[in-house]
Amino acid sequence: MTRSVYVTGIGRGDGRQVVELGVMELLTRQVDRVGIYRPLVHDTPDRIFELLRARYRLPQDPATVFGMGYEEAAALQAEEGQGALTARLVEGYLRVAEEYETVLILGSDFAGTNLPAELGVNARLANECGASVIAVIGGRDQGADSVVAEVRNAHHAYTNLGCDVIALVANRVAAAQVESAAGQLRRTLEVPVYVLPDEPALSAPTVRQIVETLGAEVLLGDDAGLSRDAMDFVFGGAMLPTFLSKMTPGCVVVTPGDRADLIIGALAAHSAGSPPIAGVLLTLDERPGPDILRLAARLAPGTPVLAVAAGSFPTAAELAGLDGKLGAGTPRKAETALGLFETHVDTAELTGRLSVARSERVTPMMFEHALLERARARKRRIVLPEGTEERILRAAEVLLRRGVCDLTLLGEEDAVRRKAGDLGITLDDPGLAVVDPQTSPLRERFATLYAQLRAHKGVSYELAYDVVADVSYFGTLMVQEGLADGMVSGAVHSTAATIRPAFEIIKTRPDAAIVSSVFFMCLADKVLVYGDCAVNPDPDAGQLADIAIQAAATAARFDVHPRVAMLSYSTGTSGSGADVDKVRTATDLVRELRPDLLVEGPIQYDAAVAPSVAATKMPGSEVAGQATVLVFPDLNTGNNTYKAVQRSAGAVAVGPVLQGLRKPVNDLSRGALVQDIVNTVAITAIQAQGEDGA
Incomplete structure (x- = not known):
């Protein structure tokens, strides 16, 4: 029913x-x-x-x-x-x-x-x-x-x-x-x-809503600028010094169009981040000259400058009646609304009273929901080294508004806040910190520590002092020293730049032979775990066994019951050769090291996931036809397969998720979308929840 x-x-x-x-x-x-x-x-x-x-x-x-x-x-x-x-x-x-x-x-x-x-x-x-x-x-x-x-x-x-x-x-x-x-x-x-x-923020209209309500002409501004929330309206008539002192964060400056001093002053203040504004609205059907508009565009790229024919008083009357509205065109308001709801509603209690039976199918959206919910349950602090990257800032806004975790952004603070201001993002959440590795008091402490860790490589304090100013090294050292619980990077840095510091500083867990990776492949009705698709080019049998054992543990941590398939181009005893023998040896090692795990191999992909094929090729197997963890024999096979499934089957690929490190550090694809970053940060926070033994 x-x-x-x-x-x-x-x-x-x-x-x-x-x-x-x-x-x-x-x-x-x-x-x-x-x-x-x-x-x-x-x-x-x-x-x-x-x-x-x-x-x-x-x-x-x-x-x-x-x-x-x-x-x-x-x-x-x-x-x-x-x-x-x-x-x-x-x-x-x-x-x-x-x-x-x-x-x-x-x-x-x-x-x-x-x-x-x-x-x-x-x-x-x-x-x-x-x-x-x-x-x-x-x-x-x-x-x-x-x-x-x-x-x-x-x-x-x-x-x-x-x-x-x-x-x-x-x-x-x-x-x-x-x-x-x-x-x-x-x-x-x-x-x-x-x-x-x-x-x-929910009651505040967006700049786009102001444009639509007033029929304003957009002289300058991009889509991101028009999506900013107008948190206040400041009407300009005073001299510039007095006017600047009255501006508030997120305000729309309303001034006659012939007041070039107020226009340029407001945009210059925005550019300096003191304070960031939502936009400028010009009245009396006056337009600044082309020179002023060119200067305005350079001062605050993307910031809306609007013009209306009416005077300030009738414009103020119309603005007074405006109220923010949730809709498909206001995704940031939706995140704010959900954050408000999840903070003040006992969602576990209400879910119980809704009395809906949980579906056996696990859709990509259900998996993503579960990640955010678990991360939010025991909040951790994650450091994001790429603090001036647009996608990182937009993901940070979502994570903070939803209360998923606390964050530390790395970068020169004025530059971070200026970039956020240009995007209409206010960095005023109590769970957010901005740290500049170049000027932070932690730099000397980290230099001493790094020099000690790498003394066997001839690293002096002076060299270490330069190295730790790099955001990837600084962020990794924050994790190592317990100043952050995990790190996510890679939106603009290479995989090597992200994980090399982790290899040098955090190092491998005692129970792991190597660091490897998995992707969570969210298909239409289930979640599969693929490994290793990002780190190890050609693992030997022992390393392959270690990848399988780690991948099974990662799957279990994220509520995917591990049934491990060791993939090859043949199933059972039907094939031979060095590549098949490697997988067969790795399978035997997994059984020896973890007799409690359900594992099958060598096995072909179709026999691993399709019950009809498994019934023919490997009848009676507890894994064949229902595998959830798929371990590829090498990076070439794994990387190509995950991308083929992602593109051809419309799967959502979450990862790569690194495993085997003492503390969680995860890498992003340089093409990562905002939602990919949000998911990866949530996964990292959940990994960190296990680091304290809880």
């Missing part, structure tokens, strides 16, 4: 989209196929559905998502009654429920709907769909006592109408009132209640 969850409210302005996004996140961690149903809709395409579809790669046909428009619903209810309206809307739900294991139902807006007794409409519909209810109550500009009263009234309203209320969420509560409201609600209601503070 399809399980459904109905997210609804009691009035307008509750910011319910944060909860809808958070609940969808929890559902997709458990269930492969989640459908969306919005019974009543203002316009299509619907902003929240488009966000959920883009973020969670939903294949659902939009035509099945929506019941009917509000005008049609109001007319139907007026003519035939609420029963007829409910019946029509339930028909739409049932069409979705036929196709999906779980359905997330998005309740009505309570804004411009023209529906009498709208709360009752939502309650009846939830009951008829057999859906559990999560009710969201807006708490903006209210004291704690008022929030508590509103939540209790909502609970009574929905339970009195027969709804199965599994949780309530008070949203947009003033930060100073959160603790008091939460404490009172825990004492007065048995159902879980979560209190979310008002988050300015």
Whole structure:
């Protein structure tokens, strides 16, 4: 039977989209196929559905998502009654429920709907769909006592109408009132209640939203600049020194277009990072001359400069009514929303109350969710040496907003913050540190340590002092000295530059013969572990056995039950030759060293993963046809195979993940996407969780 969850409210302005996004996140961690149903809709395409579809790669046909428009619903209810309206809307739900294991139902807006007794409409519909209810109550500009009263009234309203209320969420509560409201609600209601503070970044419009609302002309700026959040508006009329002192981080400077001094002054301040701004909005239909615009473009590349015909006062009036909106075009806001939800909601408790059966299939998205969840459970600090690289900064923003781990970025601090400012990223999270290896007090300590470690190679203190200023060496030494729990690099550095310092400083674990690597290959319905595809060109039999044993341990750490296939071009005793003999010897060594492991080899790839082939080539094997860890005989085979599967089968390849080091250091592909970096940092944090013996 399809399980459904109905997210609804009691009035307008509750910011319910944060909860809808958070609940969808929890559902997709458990269930492969989640459908969306919005019974009543203002316009299509619907902003929240488009966000959920883009973020969670939903294949659902939009035509099945929506019941009917509000005008049609109001007319139907007026003519035939609420029963007829409910019946029509339930028909739409049932069409979705036929196709999906779980359905997330998005309740009505309570804004411009023209529906009498709208709360009752939502309650009846939830009951008829057999859906559990999560009710969201807006708490903006209210004291704690008022929030508590509103939540209790909502609970009574929905339970009195027969709804199965599994949780309530008070949203947009003033930060100073959160603790008091939460404490009172825990004492007065048995159902879980979560209190979310008002988050300015969610309420802030993007610069693109300002352009669309005001019909502004974009004189300068790129897509990244237009996606910045406008955290404040500072109106310029004073002289430059006074004006600069009033600017705030993330503000939009609003000034008449003939004030070249304020335009250039604001952009110069942004370039210096004091403070970074979201953009400049010029009024009175005035445009700076081409020389000023060229200078502005050089001072702050990508920073938006907009122009409108209206004066400052009418422009201010329009800006005052703008509120930030979650949507497919605001992925950074989505990360902020999820971070807020995961910080203030007991996600384990709520997942239990959702009562959805976990799918046996493990999709790429479910695997990625699990990584972030496990990393977040016991936060670690990861050092990222490439602190001025755009993809690293964007990944850092995601990791910090989602609370996945604490981070240290390496690089000259002004350069890091200036680059972040250009991207519209504010580095003000308490979990973030920026360290410059050139000027850090740690440089002398690290030089002494490195000189001691490499004295047998003739490394003097003076040479070591120069070496440790390199970000890869500095980051590795931070891990070695316990100042960071792990390191991820390689977005712009070579593999050798990333792992050579680890070989010299951190070194191999006592139980590992070599350092090797694996990729997690996330296929449509399962996760396989491939090794070694990145480090060892031609391992001998002993090294191959070590790779297999390490890969099995890595798989188990990430909840992939290890069934190890030692791959070759022949299966069983059907072939011979030096290459096959190497794999056969390696398999025997694995059985000798780890008799508890399920291992088979030599075995061909098809016999390892396809049950039908295994039934013919190796019947009765506990590994053949169901292998989860695939060990390749050499780097050439492994690297080409993982890339072929990645491209041809559409698999998500997470890695390479290094194994065998005393402390976790991981390498990135220089073509890594932001999500690849996020996943690799999460894996590194999880590896680090095991380093303390916990």
